[in-house]
Amino acid sequence: MSLVAIPFKSEVPDTVLNLVEIAASHPRVKGVLAIGAEEDDTFRALRGRQEGLQRENGTFLEVILQERIGTKRPGKGDAMNTALKWFLEETDLSRIHFYDADITSFTADWITQAEEGADLGFDVVRHYFPRTSTDGMITFLITRTGFALRWPTSELPWIQQPLGGELLFTRQVVEDLVANPIVQAQSDWGIDTVYTFFNVRDGHSMYESYRPEGKVHTLYGKLAELRTMLVECFSVVQELSRAPENHGWRGTDHTPTGGIVHRVEPQFQVPLPIIENVGFDIQGTMALLLEGWTNRQEELLNYFDRPIRDGLLGNRETPNFEFMGEDAWAQAYCTLLEKYEQGDADWEDLIFKLWTARVLNYSVNVALRGYGFARRYRHTTIVRYLKRAYFGECSGR
């Protein structure tokens, strides 16, 4: 039997309640754990539903606040790690599921599909989803790019959505994560990356299950939040890459031998509304390139190759992003891995501008060619990146 864990923070109460109801009535689920960031309306609404759920489904609902476990900004990492700890300490269940609290397309099938993956013997099951071609730009440009450039022969760059939050862990996996101090320290948006990274390092088998209807959820409207995610997701890649041997990577990352068993359901269908969606406001995003320039940012750009430096500096006057193609991004990324200083506001602004230039370049040169082209492009770019890294570029050694 399984536990379903739902971290939440200022969500629409009805959306979370709906998720809880679906989970609580699933035959494989023994109980639901909701982990709140604070005692808000959703927290209270869930508490009010505890007795009813127990009576109607015989399923427990536990509603708790997230503990302060990590050392980074307190965020989703603390919530998820709180859930893992609670799972080990308070239950003897064999599997835990995580689902984001804001999903409106959730159905009981998601739980069934994850359970079936585990039934087949997989340690980790990850749901993955079709995405609009201008969406998922942190996944593509930060996480998968970083995985390709620094662990080119590992399974890491082949994981479809390494930042996805809909997943199942078996008890052994949870024990490994709870015992891992790096994982426990990661209290912020970097949590998904460390889970994925150490799942692979620890040799856990992984099944990626495709949900064609997509993950319909609240979009990250506020740009501030996206900037925080970007910075935290890059920072964790930088830290992990700095001394892989310290992370107990088994063998060398220069051979796939010792890799994990990893099966990916093909991405057959993509719904038309996802294909035809546009992820963001291009003109508004261009304007961001022109804002907030400081003298120090201009100096820091000297670390970069000249075309990148000059290209980004062009944005002090007018939007300029044509320079930031696939190769320029790989070069910029390698420089960032080496030079970026966490917690430095100018570096944060710079990485945000570099990434924004890349997103715009990709949007008007790749995504504009259509969904199919963009999907092929994203895959083949990751493969090109891992090949260049394999032959020594940006390998950090």
Add this chain to the structure above:
Amino acid sequence: MSLVAIPFKSEVPDTVLNLVEIAASHPRVKGVLAIGAEEDDTFRALRGRQEGLQRENGTFLEVILQERIGTKRPGKGDAMNTALKWFLEETDLSRIHFYDADITSFTADWITQAEEGADLGFDVVRHYFPRTSTDGMITFLITRTGFALRWPTSELPWIQQPLGGELLFTRQVVEDLVANPIVQAQSDWGIDTVYTFFNVRDGHSMYESYRPEGKVHTLYGKLAELRTMLVECFSVVQELSRAPENHGWRGTDHTPTGGIVHRVEPQFQVPLPIIENVGFDIQGTMALLLEGWTNRQEELLNYFDRPIRDGLLGNRETPNFEFMGEDAWAQAYCTLLEKYEQGDADWEDLIFKLWTARVLNYSVNVALRGYGFARRYRHTTIVRYLKRAYFGECSGR
């Protein structure tokens, strides 16, 4: 039997020769007429091939210079009108074909398909082609939009590619065009528009034949040329719309009765390379919005609705095009129809900037959603335009 006419101007000789060879060996073709803008290499190469063609295929090849017939800028209009006149005066053939001299995807099937349309009794056969979703922006935004706004119930807005230069006319159609002083005067890029316009006004039946392989040809690389096309294509719409009764429009344009027989082959397949192509350089095009501002342009903008005026003025600083949606464009177009002064450099610059803003807006908000979405959008926009015009907006009456 038919004549094939090929207007040419600074083309690659081999491309034109290839076209001529294909045409000359087609069983329905009695002869080929090449009309040059000047005595250039292509002209001489064609002359050198005359005897050989006659001997090998029994087909004549006539190579002539275009006459000065019209009153506008001497251009493609003079070349095509020269061909029509020559066809009437020098032959008694029943049909004339036109093909642009720079097409590299041309095959004998194009001629066959046009002939079969005429065999079925159609007076005019027009080839039409799949196009990249960011291509054809003069056709969509100038010609079809103008047809929808000013002749909403006529057949005009329902013609797929009213600027297409690959077409067949039967002899009666040619006689009507040669006898029409407005047509004869149109020596510039406006020629395609007046041909289409008067074909419909004169009640000639029309068949639009779909060539799925597309029209592969030299692209209009130079922006100057595109600006000239834009200005001339808009000017002819403005002139035609000013006093439709003077053009002998039969009945009223407020009822389709009296319309023409017009059949369009469905657009079944679109080749992947056309779907995945990108028509132009977005960043480079944005830069054009910032250039060449004059005080008078700013004054002329007072004729326009305030959001359009303010929106375009924003480009004196940084690229601004989000304001130029579908409705703003219709409003701007109506203002242009009323106020635009031909031959005025500031007006020319202004219409180019307005159009560029619309092209960018469409690219990042529509084309970015994929080929299928953009194709549907273009069609439904024209239908929305003709409906709004039908109920009185911008009708000029």
Add this chain to the structure above:
Amino acid sequence: MSLVAIPFKSEVPDTVLNLVEIAASHPRVKGVLAIGAEEDDTFRALRGRQEGLQRENGTFLEVILQERIGTKRPGKGDAMNTALKWFLEETDLSRIHFYDADITSFTADWITQAEEGADLGFDVVRHYFPRTSTDGMITFLITRTGFALRWPTSELPWIQQPLGGELLFTRQVVEDLVANPIVQAQSDWGIDTVYTFFNVRDGHSMYESYRPEGKVHTLYGKLAELRTMLVECFSVVQELSRAPENHGWRGTDHTPTGGIVHRVEPQFQVPLPIIENVGFDIQGTMALLLEGWTNRQEELLNYFDRPIRDGLLGNRETPNFEFMGEDAWAQAYCTLLEKYEQGDADWEDLIFKLWTARVLNYSVNVALRGYGFARRYRHTTIVRYLKRAYFGECSGR
């Protein structure tokens, strides 16, 4: 204002009631007329709703029985003609809509879209729909094929779904139909064909409006009903084709001049469930070819070309349909036009077997190649048929 007419016969009462509610609350609708085949449950349910509708929407609902107007089998033709007569005699409304009573995908948009077509000045608006590639085999093989072979240059073969029952007529069109004795006599499934035929003959302009969601409705499960439809739909083509001059065809059908204004919305999207549906049971249908053979059927086959005769005779032993390609069907159709005797059971069986062989051949050789291929094929076949007919084959003259 408009009348919405809904013919019904043994339908699910709730489906019809739902249609009536949607229609009654549309701002363009003054009243709804339901025409029943008999006083069944649906009839009574509708009667029970009259007062409520009048009170809530201010819209009248009239529920009547269909009159015996025609001379063929009493059926849908009587119901529709009853509605036309009632519309002229009891109202002074300007437009009438028809919708089949069993549609479950109906929305108010259908009415709006039809009204907008009429607002643009069209006399007739016909809705058309995406269809599964093995569906619509009477439309394709009987009606459109017959139109192409006998009226090749008319607008008839270019009408997408000439048997469609979702349409709008303006008052003048209704007057023409009510005054036409051939139309009034057509009380059976032939009604759709004669409406379409005389709409075109009378020069009424036509707009085909595409509804991408499709027409979801009760399928013609019973084969007996399909056989009746087939026989009646062919019979009416045969009758109309026998002496076109008697039907007042204007001018000759050998020139599109004199044709009608006919605009077709492009068929942009097709929903995946329609693409991936399968219309019928192939093995079960093959079995029908083996049944019910009589000596007279074998004799009648002597009228046909030898490969067709021998091919169909093969089915006395084992399923045989490879012989019934596109050309064989055109030949068989021409023979049927000449020899088929209405009301003769052996001829009815024979036409059903010939058609079934063609349906199977098309299914395994065309539809099996996918939706896109099949859609292109159906269109190009009709064009090939009308070209061959234009040059004299099967023209009956």
Add this chain to the structure above:
Amino acid sequence: MSLVAIPFKSEVPDTVLNLVEIAASHPRVKGVLAIGAEEDDTFRALRGRQEGLQRENGTFLEVILQERIGTKRPGKGDAMNTALKWFLEETDLSRIHFYDADITSFTADWITQAEEGADLGFDVVRHYFPRTSTDGMITFLITRTGFALRWPTSELPWIQQPLGGELLFTRQVVEDLVANPIVQAQSDWGIDTVYTFFNVRDGHSMYESYRPEGKVHTLYGKLAELRTMLVECFSVVQELSRAPENHGWRGTDHTPTGGIVHRVEPQFQVPLPIIENVGFDIQGTMALLLEGWTNRQEELLNYFDRPIRDGLLGNRETPNFEFMGEDAWAQAYCTLLEKYEQGDADWEDLIFKLWTARVLNYSVNVALRGYGFARRYRHTTIVRYLKRAYFGECSGR
């Protein structure tokens, strides 16, 4: 550096020569080995080209006859095993490629792509291809089905095209295969299956490289050949499944732990001609179900579940295949694994009839729904099969 091996038997000499030329001029290729079934025209043509190739490219071309190594019917297995042996004994090269001699869509990119996979550290690189939805019926129904039913948790059922003949082995893989007596004995069409099977058993990492242009080659026109392939491909699965412990399967097949590293390039694009092709003649294939019945075949059917027995027996009269759905095929397959006797003509006929019924059922119920549906269906069927096997059905234990 690598060796390219090309087994051939009665091929068009020019096709093989073209392959050899492309291979010989590839910078990664040291030499080409052509292995003929006999000294035919192709053999002599290749011999005649040896010196030229050596001179022009500095690449050796060796042309040899296949040895009699195995114990099954002498066929492709002997040819490939001859090549492996020659590679070990006569060269010290690190990699060997195999390409079928009849491919006409071959390019140098195939070699490059395979080499790049090996550069990344993979032991085995397999090319895979888009296929028409009615093609590949032995792969789907025999090999992948057998792998799913008997090794459900292994990597075997997740290999896209386990019978593909375009692959690369590193030297260690070749040593394992040459040392394996079961592999060496497999001289017939079973060779591809044993290569794939023991590659996985031996824990070799595998990369499946997608070639979107497809493998264009001579089709297996003759049915006799297809029947032989079917029988030999099933026989090898039966043998391998009988005592997996004898084959040194590491650990248990009930857990993916111990599986191999296996990466599959996504199948992005499929060319339209492949989507729209039809693999075979449905009516002709149905006729085969009626032929060659014997009393003993009817008796052998008693081993099967009643609906299967009765369903197949129906074909003594008229084509019957609706009974052979997905579940029936799994049941029939399990019975065949247990009861089928190799070398018995009645069993061979029976397995061919059962398979034919399944192919027809799949064609009219699945492939008829379109390419996308059929592709999804094939994948999900294999997953359903491996799940049912995992829970004990047909596991043979």
